[in-house]
Amino acid sequence: MSEGNLIKVGSPYVPDELKDTVTLTSLDHAIDALGELLSPVISPVANLARSNSVWPLTFGTSCCAIEMMCVGMSAFDISRFGSEVFRATPRQADMILTAGTITRKMAPALITLYEQMPEPKYVIAMGACTITGGMFNDSYSVVQGVDRIIPVDVYLPGCPPRPEAILDALLKLQQKIRTENYHERKKRTYNQRAVRYVDYDTGKLVDDLVEEARQEADAVLAGGATIALKSEEKQAEASEKKD
Amino acid sequence: MTHDAKPPAQPEAPLEPGQYGQFLKEHGIATNRLADSCGIETIAIQAEHLPSALKLLRNSQEVKLDLLITVSGVDNNETFDSVYHLWSYSHTNELVIKVMIKKTDVPEGKLPMVPSISNFWSAANWHERETYDLVGIRYSGHPYLRRILNPWDWEGHPLRRDYKQPVDGLNDKNPHSFR
Ligand code: SF4
Numbered sequence: 001m002s003e004g005n006l007i008k009v010g011s012p013y014v015p016d017e018l019k020d021t022v023t024l025t026s027l028d029h030a031i032d033a034l035g036e037l038l039s040p041v042i043s044p045v046a047n048l049a050r051s052n053s054v055w056p057l058t059f060g061t062s063c064c065a066i067e068m069m070c071v072g073m074s075a076f077d078i079s080r081f082g083s084e085v086f087r088a089t090p091r092q093a094d095m096i097l098t099a100g101t102i103t104r105k106m107a108p109a110l111i112t113l114y115e116q117m118p119e120p121k122y123v124i125a126m127g128a129c130t131i132t133g134g135m136f137n138d139s140y141s142v143v144q145g146v147d148r149i150i151p152v153d154v155y156l157p158g159c160p161p162r163p164e165a166i167l168d169a170l171l172k173l174q175q176k177i178r179t180e181n182y183h184e185r186k187k188r189t190y191n192q193r194a195v196r197y198v199d200y201d202t203g204k205l206v207d208d209l210v211e212e213a214r215q216e217a218d219a220v221l222a223g224g225a226t227i228a229l230k231s232e233e234k235q236a237e238a239s240e241k242k243d
Numbered sequence: 244m245t246h247d248a249k250p251p252a253q254p255e256a257p258l259e260p261g262q263y264g265q266f267l268k269e270h271g272i273a274t275n276r277l278a279d280s281c282g283i284e285t286i287a288i289q290a291e292h293l294p295s296a297l298k299l300l301r302n303s304q305e306v307k308l309d310l311l312i313t314v315s316g317v318d319n320n321e322t323f324d325s326v327y328h329l330w331s332y333s334h335t336n337e338l339v340i341k342v343m344i345k346k347t348d349v350p351e352g353k354l355p356m357v358p359s360i361s362n363f364w365s366a367a368n369w370h371e372r373e374t375y376d377l378v379g380i381r382y383s384g385h386p387y388l389r390r391i392l393n394p395w396d397w398e399g400h401p402l403r404r405d406y407k408q409p410v411d412g413l414n415d416k417n418p419h420s421f422r
Contacts, residue, residue, distance in 0.1 A: 104393075104394065104413060105392075105393065105394045133414075138414075138415075140401050140406070140409070141393065141401070143413045143414075144413060144414045144415055148413055149413070205412065
């Protein structure tokens with residue numbers, strides 16, 4: 001089933017010959033349809049509520065975390081903007097501030113944390129380290145930008161960014177949440193992949209190579225036996241030459 | 244120490260054994276004195292004599308080098324060095340011991356072997372694991388020689404001269420990187 005079917009209004013496609021025997025148990029399509037209908041009314045209210053209660057995850061891996069702690073204390077007090085509690089579990093958090101260097105050893109843990117957060121979830125890439133690798137650029141052990149492993153909503157440069165900058169990033173994120181619409185967000189979500197492996201010989205991503213191979217296979221299947229025959233002939237020629 | 248003091252150049256003639264070299268010589272362990280590092284006596288020693296020499300230096304009342312500051316590793320051009328820094332609280336004195344293993348002596352595809360000292364000096368346990376992780380020196384007899392800083396399935400030893408960074412989607416090494 002393609003993605004288009006998932007968000008189509010009405011029931012999903014069921015072939016005619018199965019109409020009598022199939023029972024639809026998922027209400028996703030109905031909820032989607034209802035949601036799309038009501039979203040002009042509900043979205044502004046819901047977004048206003050959501051944007052003013054963005055709870056961050058307690059996540060700090062190095063020096064940037066000190067500024068993150070500072071912004072939670074009384075001098076700057078992030079709770080004025082609705083992010084009062086740093087939740088200790090991703091299940092209760094809406095936003096992750098990637099405060100600090102993400103090493104290759106930490107990357108799987110960060111991905112797990114991100115995937116454990118309930119939708120809708122947001123990421124602020126805090127500090128030079130998580131934007132481009134920062135001063136660990138070209139290091140063998142540091143992920144060169146956290147947007148290679150999780151999607152990022154707001155980039156917050158600095159080494160470390162000042163607490164006011166964190167508040168500014170939070171306000172930017174709130175603006176973004178207010179302009180949002182549940183359906184558009186759902187369409188945008190895509191599958192995450194931890195590490196994209198690269199083929200050493202060609203320098204291409206393994207995913208791309210697999211896709212190429214699949215397309216070739218499809219072409220062969222579509223072209224019928226002729227192409228297969230041709231390749232067999234070629235092999236035969238080659239073996240003759242060898243002899 | 245002044246900043247413009249030059250590090251001592253390697254002299255042609257072999258150096259006279261220093262205090263600790265003399266001590267080890269009296270106990271039948273041959274050492275080779277190297278140029279001092281930052282004014283600290285530095286000696287090179289054969290790998291098989293290392294545990295007995297360290298036990299002697301630690302336990303005898305005369306020298307009593309009873310603190311193991313660090314175990315580290317160096318990839319020089321011709322050798323792999325396993326370096327031990329010892330400190331004596333009672334004599335406020337320091338010693339650097341190097342075990343140098345020629346790269347030509349290491350079989351192809353094998354790691355250089357140095358006897359582990361962590362079974363009688365437990366401070367060395369994690370230091371040896373770190374040296375194994377980053378420089379790739381295998382400490383024979385270590386109770387739990389596994390990578391300590393890098394992930395367990397890491398390939399290669401990053402502080403070696405011939406180390407190549409991994410090529411994948413997490414860095415810019417790949418010319419077809421999606422960023
Ligand atoms: S960006 Fe700077 S302050 Fe932040 S984690 Fe990296 S090195 Fe530390």
